[in-house]
Amino acid sequence: MLDVVEGSVMTVILVTITYTLTGWGKIVDCYKMWFTLDYWKPYNIVEAVSWLTKAIIIVPGLVFGIEVWYFYFLTLFTSLTLIWASNKKLLPTLVGFNTLWVWISCVVLSKHLF
Secondary structure, eight states, X not given: OHHHHHHHHHHHHHHHHHHHHHOHHXXXXXXXXXXXXXXXXXXXXXXXXXXXXXXXXXXXXXXXXXXXXXXXXXXXXXXXXXXXHHHHTTOHHHHXXXXXXXXXXXXXXXXXXX
16 A cells, blocks of 8 residues: 555656646646536547546556456447547547557457457
């Protein structure tokens, strides 16, 4: 559990440095977009849901060593939809990243189903 505390402290330090270099005002304005109706276009909704489904796999797996394999059904679906959303926003890195997540999801599901 100490590694979680140490990692969290490191995160606070690194994020504080990054936010300071970027500009706190810009970061706050960016986060405020979540609370505007105009932000929530279909592709941003897909993106938000996709990141949340990845978090429910990554956090328990990396922090606690728990694999909730059936959540990979969700990441498979959301990664496929996020490929569409990333293409709409012209983000080739995320298209590639989510193509990789489709593969990861299929491999994990194959391990458990076949």
